[in-house]
Amino acid sequence: MRLKTIGVVGAGTAGKSIIRSLAGSGMDVVFCEIDEQKVEDALREISESLDQEIARWGVTANEKRLILSRVKGTTDMRDMAGAQVVIEVTPGDIEEKQLLFESMDNLFPPDTVLVSNSATLCISDVAKRAAHPDRIVGMHFCLPVPRRPIVEIVQGQDTSERSMETVRLLAKILKKTVLEVFEMPGLVTTRIMIPYINEAIHIVMEGLADPEQVDEAIRLGFSLPIGPLAMADQIGLDILLEDMGRLYKAFGTLKYHPCPLLWRMVREGHLGVKTRRGFFLYDENGNRTGCPSPTF
Numbered sequence: 001m002r003l004k005t006i007g008v009v010g011a012g013t014a015g016k017s018i019i020r021s022l023a024g025s026g027m028d029v030v031f032c033e034i035d036e037q038k039v040e041d042a043l044r045e046i047s048e049s050l051d052q053e054i055a056r057w058g059v060t061a062n063e064k065r066l067i068l069s070r071v072k073g074t075t076d077m078r079d080m081a082g083a084q085v086v087i088e089v090t091p092g093d094i095e096e097k098q099l100l101f102e103s104m105d106n107l108f109p110p111d112t113v114l115v116s117n118s119a120t121l122c123i124s125d126v127a128k129r130a131a132h133p134d135r136i137v138g139m140h141f142c143l144p145v146p147r148r149p150i151v152e153i154v155q156g157q158d159t160s161e162r163s164m165e166t167v168r169l170l171a172k173i174l175k176k177t178v179l180e181v182f183e184m185p186g187l188v189t190t191r192i193m194i195p196y197i198n199e200a201i202h203i204v205m206e207g208l209a210d211p212e213q214v215d216e217a218i219r220l221g222f223s224l225p226i227g228p229l230a231m232a233d234q235i236g237l238d239i240l241l242e243d244m245g246r247l248y249k250a251f252g253t254l255k256y257h258p259c260p261l262l263w264r265m266v267r268e269g270h271l272g273v274k275t276r277r278g279f280f281l282y283d284e285n286g287n288r289t290g291c292p293s294p295t296f
Contacts, residue, residue, distance in 0.1 A: 003170055004028060007080030009100070010090035011042035011073070013236050013274060014117060017145040018089060020046055023070040024059075024146060025174050030072050030080045039073035046071065052285055077107055085170055087115040087139065091242065094121055098129045105130035113166045115139045119190040120246040122183050123156040133158035137167050140187055141176075143234055151176040152187045185250040186243075193231075194244055195255040198262070200228035204279070205261040211279040212291050229279040230288070233272030241266050 006022050008015055008031040015031065019042075022029045033039045050064040059067070072079075080086055086104060088097070097116065104114050112135065116126050119140040127133035138154030151171050155164055171178045181187050186194070200214050209217070215227025232240055240262065247256040265271075265278065272278030273286045281290045 001084070001166065001169060003084050003166075003173060005030065005080075005083045006170070007032070007077075007083035007086035009077065009080075009086060009088045009104070011038065012089065012091070013234075013239070014141065014143060014145075015089035016042055016046050016049070017143055018087060018117070018141055019071060020049060020067065021141075021145040021174055023067045024063075026070075027173065028070045028072075030074060030083060032074050032077050032080060035075060039075060043068075043071065043073055048285060052287075077104065081108065083108075083112060085113045085115060085166060087117060089117045091239070094125055097121060097126045101126055101136060102129040102131075105132055105136075110135065113137060113163045115167060117141060119152070119187045120185050120243045120250075122185060123154050123159070124183060127156055127158065134160040135163050137163050138183070138187075139167050139170075140189070142189055149175070149177055150179060150189075152179045152181050152189060154181055154183050154187065156183060186247050190243060191247065194240075194247055197228045197232045197240065198244065198255070198257075198259050201232070201259040201261050204229070205259060210291065233278035233280055233282070235272070236274055237262060237271045237278055238266050 005028045008019050008029060011019065011031050011033050019029050019031050031042065033042060047068060050059060050067060053059045054061060054064060086108060088100060090100065097118065101114060108114070110132055114136045116123060116138055117140055118126070123136060123138035127136040130136060133156065136156060137159050138156065140152040142148035142150060153167055153171065168178060179188060203209055203214055204211055211229045215229050218224060218227045241258055244256055244258040269275060270277045273282050276282045277292060280288050281292055283289050
């Protein structure tokens with residue numbers, strides 16, 4: 001099988017990162033958003049992220065033009081009809097996901113593989129309302145997708161081996177190491193990441209150290225490229241809160257219970273890089289500019 005065109009439903013933080021990685025690996029990408037403004041915003045932000053890569057000597061100007069030439073946006077999922085794989089990267093609860101996959105199952109030909117990027121929902125539950133659950137697979141990417149060499153793949157109760165082979169091929173094209181995991185909310189990366197970030201937020205809330213100190217301690221102490229709070233800002237604090245809530249509901253253990261400071265920051269609209277303020281401050285290009293004065 002040759003994978004030439006991939007569809008992506010949703011162009012938020014994770015969606016844009018997946019789109020850039022797919023197009024950078026030589027595939028044509030058609031993504032869908034809810035309105036024209038979101039389509040235009042996504043295309044602009046992908047272009048700006050490539051400019052940042054050019055500044056870091058990650059890609060050339062010619063490579064940027066080539067990548068962007070492979071990306072098209074739409075507000076109509078029917079425009080993705082020629083895709084061999086369609087990847088869902090949207091917010092929402094299990095009912096919303098089920099409705100979306102039921103709609104995609106009715107819209108796309110039976111040989112199109114449908115993928116959910118969610119790490120905190122069981123793929124079998126997502127596929128429950130679909131007429132062809134055999135073509136629905138879980139495929140969780142870590143952010144930022146172009147720089148993280150791993151993808152978790154999950155086979156649902158009814159997922160066919162053909163669908164699994166298709167996503168394994170997609171991972172190979174993306175040059176990702178595949179970790180095939182059993183179906184369980186959180187998979188491996190998210191279940192470990194959530195308590196790690198949550199504890200860092202508790203430390204800040206308790207006044208033991210400020211965000212700069214916490215991240216510096218972890219980066220230098222464990223030779224990591226990024227600290228837990230900068231990672232939280234990249235993910236999006238609203239997405240993080242949603243994931244914590246799902247894992248807490250699934251397992252009922254306190255390690256997944258969101259820190260009150262996280263609740264407060266999300267209520268105040270400080271969501272991280274995408275709002276230019278989270279645990280750190282950011283400019284319009286997503287570069288860190290400082291650390292806000294504590295208000296807790």
